[in-house]
Amino acid sequence: MTRWTAAAIGLLLVAVAVPTGWWLTRPSPADGPPVLSALAAPGSPSSTASPATPSAVPASATPPGSASASGRTPAPVRLRIPRVAIDAQVLAAGVEPDGSMTVPRDARRVGWYRYGPAPGDRAGAAVISGHVDARSQGAGAMFRLREVRVGDRIEVGLADGSLLGYRVLAKQTIVKQRLPVDQLFARDGAPRLVLITCGGPFVPELSSYRDNVVVVSEPDPTSRGA
Amino acid sequence: MRRLTALALTAGLAGSTLLGLAATPASAAGTSDVSILHGVPGLTVDVYANGAKLLSNFTPGTLTDPVKLPENTYDLAVFPAGQGPTGTPAIEAKGVKVPAGANLTVVAHLDAAGKPVLTPFVNDTSKVAPGKARLTVRHTAAAPAVDVRANGAAAFKGLTNPNEAKADLPAGSITADVVLAGTGTVAIGPANLDLAEGSNTIVYAWGSAGDKNLKLATQTISGLHSAPAGVHSGTAGLVDDQLPVALVGLSAAAAAGSLLALRRALTVRRTSRG
Numbered sequence: 342m343t344r345w346t347a348a349a350i351g352l353l354l355v356a357v358a359v360p361t362g363w364w365l366t367r368p369s370p371a372d373g374p375p376v377l378s379a380l381a382a383p384g385s386p387s388s389t390a391s392p393a394t395p396s397a398v399p400a401s402a403t404p405p406g407s408a409s410a411s412g413r414t415p416a417p418v419r420l421r422i423p424r425v426a427i428d429a430q431v432l433a434a435g436v437e438p439d440g441s442m443t444v445p446r447d448a449r450r451v452g453w454y455r456y457g458p459a460p461g462d463r464a465g466a467a468v469i470s471g472h473v474d475a476r477s478q479g480a481g482a483m484f485r486l487r488e489v490r491v492g493d494r495i496e497v498g499l500a501d502g503s504l505l506g507y508r509v510l511a512k513q514t515i516v517k518q519r520l521p522v523d524q525l526f527a528r529d530g531a532p533r534l535v536l537i538t539c540g541g542p543f544v545p546e547l548s549s550y551r552d553n554v555v556v557v558s559e560p561d562p563t564s565r566g567a
Numbered sequence: 568m569r570r571l572t573a574l575a576l577t578a579g580l581a582g583s584t585l586l587g588l589a590a591t592p593a594s595a596a597g598t599s600d601v602s603i604l605h606g607v608p609g610l611t612v613d614v615y616a617n618g619a620k621l622l623s624n625f626t627p628g629t630l631t632d633p634v635k636l637p638e639n640t641y642d643l644a645v646f647p648a649g650q651g652p653t654g655t656p657a658i659e660a661k662g663v664k665v666p667a668g669a670n671l672t673v674v675a676h677l678d679a680a681g682k683p684v685l686t687p688f689v690n691d692t693s694k695v696a697p698g699k700a701r702l703t704v705r706h707t708a709a710a711p712a713v714d715v716r717a718n719g720a721a722a723f724k725g726l727t728n729p730n731e732a733k734a735d736l737p738a739g740s741i742t743a744d745v746v747l748a749g750t751g752t753v754a755i756g757p758a759n760l761d762l763a764e765g766s767n768t769i770v771y772a773w774g775s776a777g778d779k780n781l782k783l784a785t786q787t788i789s790g791l792h793s794a795p796a797g798v799h800s801g802t803a804g805l806v807d808d809q810l811p812v813a814l815v816g817l818s819a820a821a822a823a824g825s826l827l828a829l830r831r832a833l834t835v836r837r838t839s840r841g
Contacts, residue, residue, distance in 0.1 A: 345832035352825035359818040360810055367808065436698030440796035456698065456738070456764040456792065474803035487806060514808075517797055526794035539801030542809040550801045552808075 370514035370541065370554075373491035379511035379557040380466060380524050380533055414459040419498035420451055420469055420482075420536075425489055429471060429482035431497075442537075448472035448481035457526050460497040460505050465528040466557075469497075470537040476548065483538035487514075487554050495534060495558050507534045507558035514540050514552045525555065534558045599669040600633040606676035606707050606773030607683045608780050611648040612657060614675075616641045624648050628773075630672075630786055638667040643685055645675055660685035672786060676707035676773050679728040686729045690786075691767055694793045695735055700762035701791065702741075703733040703769040710776035712748035717741045724748065738764035745772055745781075755781045765792025 373379065417431045434443040434452025445452045451471030458465035472481030495507040515521075525535050534557075541552025603614065605625050614622040622631065625648070645658040658675055663685070665671065670690040678684045688705060695701050704715045706728045715723040715732070718741050723732035725748050744756030755772055762768050766789040774780040810818075 343832075345828050345835060349825045349828035349832055352821045352828060356818045356822035356825060359814050359821070363810055363814055370808065436696075436795055440697060442697075442795035442798050444798065444800045454795070470798045470800055473801040474805040476802045479803065480805060481801070483800070484806065487808075517799075520797055522794035522797065528792065537798045537800070539799065540806060540808060543801075543804030543807035545804060548802045548804075549799065550804070550807075553798055553800075 368487045369512075370487070370552075371512060372489070373509070373511035376511045376513045376515075376535075376555050376557045377521060377524055379559075380527065380535075381531065414461045415499040415501040415503070416455070417453050417460045417467070417469065417497045418500050419496075420471075421496040421498075422486075422489060422493060423496070424493050425485040427482065427485060431469060434470075442468070442470060444470050444472060448475040448478040451482050454526065457528055458532070460507075460534055461499065462532060464532055465530060466525060466533045466535045468526055468535045468537060473538045473540060473550070473554070481538070483536070483554075486536060486538045486556060487512075487540050489536075489556050494561065495536075497534065506561040506563070508561035509556055509558045512554065512556045514554050516541070516552050517550075520553050520555075532560055534560075597638040597667040598635040599638065599665050599667060599671055601636045601665060601670075602631050602633045602672045602786065604630045604672055604674045604676075604707075604771060604773075604784060604786070606674055606771060606784060607658070608677075608774050608778065610657065610683075612645045612675070613648050613650070613652075615644045615646065615652045615656075618642075618652060620652070628782065628784055630784060633670070636665050638665060640664050643673065645683075645685070658683040658685050660687075663687055670788065672769070674705070674707050674729075674771065674773075676729070676771075677709035677775055679709060679711070681709040681775055681777065684729070688731060690769065690788055691733060692788060692791055695765050695767070695791045697793055697795045698738060698764060699735045700738040700764055701733060701735050701767040702760070702762055703731055703767060705729070705731040705769065705771045708772045708774050708776065708781055709778075710754060710772070710781060713745050713754060713772065714748050715743060715745055715770075717743050733767075736762060738762055743770070745783075755783055758783055760785070763787065763789065765789065767791055 416433055420431050421428045429449060429451045431451050431453050432445050433455040435455060437443050442454055443452055451469050454468040458467045460467040471483040473483050474481050489509055489512055491509050493509040497505045536556040538554050539550035540554035541550055543550050605627050608627050612625050613620055614625055641663045643660045643663055644652060644656040646652055646656050670692045671687050672690055673685060673687045675685050691701060704723055706713060706726045708728060712725050712727045714721045726732050740759060740761050742757045743760050745754045746752055747754055760768060766787055769786040771784040772781060773784055774782045
């Protein structure tokens with residue numbers, strides 16, 4: 342009789358342990374603060390800029406006229422995240438007919454949003470996105486972006502041969518319909534590097550993921566030119 | 568470009584609300600951005616607004632930076648440089664309404680018959696779709712109706728003085744020229760235009776066809792960009808972040824087995840007691 346009881350308990354443990362184990366071993370969909378707060382200026386909560394004006398216009402808190410430094414900065418050509426072995430060529434990318442950002446068809450390559458700030462510009466978010474996977478090509482350049490953690494180092498190689506270092510501030514998985522594109526693609530505000538790929542549950546009927554995985558990082562002067 | 572320095576320098580106290588308020592911060596309510604373009608050939612001028620000097624030694628082909636003007640009605644007058652605001656102005660426009668929250672360009676130019684006039688244009692500062700640029704063309708020349716061609720194809724047809732035409736186009740460089748309407752006779756150009764993404768590039772045709780001094784002036788209003796609608800970057804489902812079906816099945820089977828074993832255990836206990 343205890344044999345059946347033991348079997349019942351054992352099987353119950355298996356039934357619980359299987360999903361729990363999956364849950365514990367999967368890469369966390371988020372790390373660090375929400376990406377929106379990571380996009381804001383460092384150490385900003387007290388907002389010493391101008392106490393007289395309400396905080397409705399965060400853009401004006403940054404140096405005036407800083408937005409359009411772009412155009413002078415060399416284009417990014419390479420993206421590396423050593424800890425998760427991401428290493429991809431960067432292409433300049435624009436917009437698709439449906440209004441979404443172009444992601445290079447070659448899943449091994451990633452795209453920099455060429456209409457927005459460039460990595461190295463003094464203000465705004467430079468956006469680089471790449472495939473997590475593609476049906477005909479398998480794993481994409483950003484397959485392991487979901488494994489990135491706060492503090493990870495990112496390197497961006499520029500067309501002139503120089504290298505920019507970044508440090509990850511936040512990672513978040515966000516439902517695509519709620520992606521805060523205005524903030525992620527902001528052309529003013531603190532300088533940030535924003536990496537975007539797909540993630541979350543896959544919807545086979547749409548051949549598409551439900552979510553975007555977003556990683557926000559800030560320039561890390563200590564790692565420059567390493 | 569040239570700054571309206573005279574505006575800030577002569578800012579007085581009473582009597583010149585225009586000048587006094589012009590230096591208020593960008594966030595002030597009830598103002599409009601106003602630029603001024605001089606498109607009358609051969610005439611260096613001073614510009615007055617409600618009797619106060621707005622611009623000195625303003626030369627043809629010059630476009631000012633935008634300044635904030637308070638919402639009001641203005642009498643604008645243009646006099647030959649140094650003459651002072653007395654006598655009959657060279658050009659005059661009374662009751663020019665500057666609303667709140669608009670972006671205007673006031674153009675001193677020739678009408679189709681060659682008479683100097685002042686025309687206020689409202690600049691379209693609505694958002695431009697990502698990847699696009701807005702092109703506005705304004706006919707402010709003493710010339711008949713024209714067609715504007717972009718990369719050789721007619722983009723705007725039959726444009727007359729003092730009217731404008733506009734379109735949102737893919738960002739990038741184009742070659743534009745102006746031809747007499749319905750003909751291939753080039754009046755101005757060709758000129759290369761860099762249509763920057765998220766901006767409104769405003770091109771003015773000015774001068775006089777009769778005097779063979781037709782020219783183009785360009786004004787650019789940036790910051791009209793909008794963000795892409797989203798990012799679609801995965802089609803294979805290799806990192807599908809939900810419990811795999813196999814594991815769901817395994818867990819369900821174990822749960823079912825657990826129930827069966829439990830029932831058996833209870834049955835065995837009952838029979839052994841009975």
